[in-house]
Amino acid sequence: MDFVILMFGLLIGSFLNVCIYRIPRGESVVFPGSRCPYCRARLKPADLVPVVSFLLLKGRCRYCxxxxxxxxxxxxxxxxxxxxxxxxxxxITLTWAYYAFIGCILIVVSFIDLSHQEIPNGLVLVLMVVGLAAKLAGIGAGFIDGLYGLLVGGAPLALIAVISLLALRREGMGGGDIKLMAAVGWCLGWRLTAMALILSIYIGGVVSIMLLCLKIKCRKDYIPYGPFIALSTIISMIWGERILHWYISSFWG
Ligand SMILES: [Zn+2]
Structure with missing residues (x-):
């Protein structure tokens, strides 16, 4: 079964690549078929086998x-x-499908944020709608929990944005990051969201300091926050309950 799941994952990943390329360009993710981004040659099925085609073609376009x-x-x-x-x-449960779907959206968001410095509103909207559908179907966090999550996710980042605008006169947190974290909160409920938020601040802080120390980025450079939100949310969805359980039992047990 593991093999089937991994093959299925590669195919989904191949579709996510299409989304990452086309969504910021305002193109449909369904039609037309894939083309080489340089020479626009239409790609054949043999060019589109995940990973395998890339290795066989030694990482180059067959046509150009x-x-x-x-x-x-x-x-x-x-x-x-x-x-x-x-x-x-x-x-193989509905929770699996729900969390895997959220994870896929977060992968697309991260790579779009890395290359275009923006988080498309459409993807945040998809999260909100899927979160609502899951609540109606009784999967994951309930309505009230989702509303608390929305606040726990969105409010702290909005506060950071306001403070850095007023005190430092620079944009410390983009509107896209705030909306994304709020949507994650709506989907996951407040506990997992609080953990994801704290993790994202830690991971974002450590990675930013490393990038500055290694002189890969300078102080004025934009460091996208979306990938940190994505990574911490994924950690929280997979290990969150376990970490919370350990934390509560070791400090209040
Ligand atoms: Zn080409």
Whole structure:
């Protein structure tokens, strides 16, 4: 079964690559078929087998020989691993489907934020709608919990944004990050969201300091926050309940 799930994950990852490329360009993610981004040659099924095509073509377009971004096989493998991890934790259940779907949206958001410095509103809306559908179906966090989550996720980042605008006169937190974290809160409920938020601040802080120390980024550079939200939310969805249980039993047990 693990093999089937991993193959399924690679296919989904291949579709996520299409979303990452097309959504910021305002193109349909369904039609037309895939083309090379450089020479616009229409790709054949043999060029579209996840990971395998990339390796067989040695990372180059079959038609114009230009280098294909490492992002394509990376996103495919990442998506497969993620869907498999959720499967290991939740089995083939509706919770698995729900969390894996949220994880996929977060992968798309992260790579769009990395290359375009924006988080599309449409993707935040998809999270809100899926969160609502899950509540109606009785999966994951309930309505009230979701509303608390919306506040717990959105309010602290909105506060950071206001403070950095007033005190430092610079944009410390984008509107997209605030909306994304609020939507995550709506989907996951307040407990997992609080954990994801705290984790994202830690991970974001450590990685930003590393990037500054290694001189990969300078102080004025934009460091996208979306990928940190995505990573911490995924950690929280997979191990959150366990971490909370351990935390509560070791400090209040
Ligand atoms: Zn080409």
């Amino acid at each position: 020989s230009r280098l294909i971004s490492w992002r394509y096989p990376f996103v495919e493998v990442l998506t497969a691993c993620l869907i498999w991890l959720f499967y290991r934790h939740y089995g």
